Amino acid sequence: MFHGKNLQVARMLQGLSRKELGEKLNVSEQSIWQFEKQMIEPSFENILRMKDILQVRSDYFFEAFVIEQTFFETNVAYRKADASSRKKTNSEVVYLNVAVKIIKYLEAFVNVPPTTLVTLRNEGSRGIFTGCSNEQIEAFAAHARLFLGIQQDNSNLLLALEKSGIYVLEKNVGGKADAYSAWSIDDVPIIVLGIKKSAVRRNFDLAHELGHLILHPHVDFGALDKNERQEKEREADYFASCFLLPREIMQDEYNQIKKISNPDSYAQLKLKYHVSIQALEMRAYKLGFLTPQQHSYFYRQIALRDYRTEEPFDREIILKRPGKIRSIFNLILNNKLTDLQNIENDFKCQRKLLEEMFSIESAFFAPFENQEKFTDLNNVFRVEF
Numbered sequence: 001m002f003h004g005k006n007l008q009v010a011r012m013l014q015g016l017s018r019k020e021l022g023e024k025l026n027v028s029e030q031s032i033w034q035f036e037k038q039m040i041e042p043s044f045e046n047i048l049r050m051k052d053i054l055q056v057r058s059d060y061f062f063e064a065f066v067i068e069q070t071f072f073e074t075n076v077a078y079r080k081a082d083a084s085s086r087k088k089t090n091s092e093v094v095y096l097n098v099a100v101k102i103i104k105y106l107e108a109f110v111n112v113p114p115t116t117l118v119t120l121r122n123e124g125s126r127g128i129f130t131g132c133s134n135e136q137i138e139a140f141a142a143h144a145r146l147f148l149g150i151q152q153d154n155s156n157l158l159l160a161l162e163k164s165g166i167y168v169l170e171k172n173v174g175g176k177a178d179a180y181s182a183w184s185i186d187d188v189p190i191i192v193l194g195i196k197k198s199a200v201r202r203n204f205d206l207a208h209e210l211g212h213l214i215l216h217p218h219v220d221f222g223a224l225d226k227n228e229r230q231e232k233e234r235e236a237d238y239f240a241s242c243f244l245l246p247r248e249i250m251q252d253e254y255n256q257i258k259k260i261s262n263p264d265s266y267a268q269l270k271l272k273y274h275v276s277i278q279a280l281e282m283r284a285y286k287l288g289f290l291t292p293q294q295h296s297y298f299y300r301q302i303a304l305r306d307y308r309t310e311e312p313f314d315r316e317i318i319l320k321r322p323g324k325i326r327s328i329f330n331l332i333l334n335n336k337l338t339d340l341q342n343i344e345n346d347f348k349c350q351r352k353l354l355e356e357m358f359s360i361e362s363a364f365f366a367p368f369e370n371q372e373k374f375t376d377l378n379n380v381f382r383v384e385f
Contacts, residue, residue: 004035015091067101076096076180099357115166117166117213120148132215137211138242141242142242169192178201198315204244267313277302278307326364329365
């Protein structure tokens, strides 16, 4: 029997609307709706075309594909709240639920370190750092930085977050959003990054989403009005600024800048701390090193020099990629705990779907394409990344 729900999941996983999938199949939007509601069955030819479009196998459509609802739309810290973005959020929640299903499958083969970020989150929840005034956010950011062991130049930021238990994924988020984050109901924290950012802007996105994870773990984002949502974004922005650029360090740095409203005056600090020129200036402004007039002049210069699009040294600072999922795949496949064919069989997917979901290039899996029979050494290896 054709399972229409499976089609809906695969379609949303690809970020396709019913209309868009219909156009690819040369059928109507209503036909896709009827397929998903199991009112009619697609032709054999359309099933073959759908499997390639959606990167699944043909048998995917004929066996129930059960996905536990561990993420919900209301808990995703997603930046835009208009109607089109809510539809986008629904697709991203499907992505999160499928991703965590695969992650749990992989974790069953290895001893994954505990999620220490839960401790940091719970400290906030227990009231150790209550409220969200700027002073309280700054104190919590300083504590979080120490707890996670962030180096002064922020160079280990991504690695430290992954070691804390966060799964950092990257994909084409689309729309106007830069990134988003969420906790699953069983305490799996995930940050999803866009793929078209410079290294320094990505660092700010990571810190911003970390702020949401530990400042707003129980917030129902779906219930917030526009102003309330903007306030949560402001809090996460301020957390990121304090987290990446601690007051006691940056005050000394800013005191040495002679032309505080000149964007190029921050270029060397950008190289030193791996934070954008604009984020560096905003921190200086919030710390009182610029007047409102100087702040306004700075942004006029940013526009004149076209630094909103690309800043100096954006291309020189290396973009770091998430490594946790890759490390787990590598450990499992290298030690032959299972093989690629079994993974594809268990999820009834094509390898390209795994590559796109976790931004893994096809060359990564190439050495494992023709593995011999896997061993039964289950749950004995500890992942290192």
